Amino acid sequence: MLHQALEGLKGKVAIRSTYDNYIGGQWVAPVQGRYFDNPSPVTGQTVCQVARGTKEDIDLALDAAHKAKDAWGRTSYAERAVILNKIADRIEANLPLIAMVETIDNGKPIRETMNADVPLAADHIRYFAGCIRAEEGTIGEIDHDT
Known part of the structure; x- marks a missing residue:
């Protein structure tokens, strides 16, 4: 195999x-x-x-x-998010290749690198791209001192 x-x-x-x-x-x-x-x-x-x-x-x-x-x-928040999403796109487009190289490098079973490690890396990048878009710069007050 x-x-x-x-x-x-x-x-x-x-x-x-x-x-x-x-x-x-x-x-x-x-x-x-x-x-x-x-x-x-x-x-x-x-x-x-x-x-x-x-x-x-x-x-x-x-x-x-x-x-x-x-x-x-x-760089605008929107453009930062676009860049991060492009990185995630490239990871997903090359999933089998990256997973195999990761398996060779760290010894994990291919099922883990293919179905968890590499897809989760792309998902984390997409998460932070979303966080960037959600950042709007205000502070929510709890009360007049907090």
Whole structure:
């Protein structure tokens, strides 16, 4: 079953041999150049190597986040919700693929990643898109002091 699923992934997704940190919209090598093996609990074999982040990498990510916050802060609530819903759409459109990669990565049964983990991730994103739309900025008073 697993081997058939892995064969089905070929041509649909290329699991790279190495992953850097994703910072500011681009892949960035770790400052100290260190990586760790990411073995699959399914096979025990290394799936890929992943950047081992350090304080310097966190600082780069924080700098990128601070740089992006003003533009995101000027984005309307409606547009933020649209963006989040598009992310959820992409997750749902690629459900079998994401679920299989998640199973390979964490060893959970495919039925759980396919029917719970990945769909719930999309659902959570849709929930927050709805929260954004519902935010209207007023405060409800309980009494004159609260």
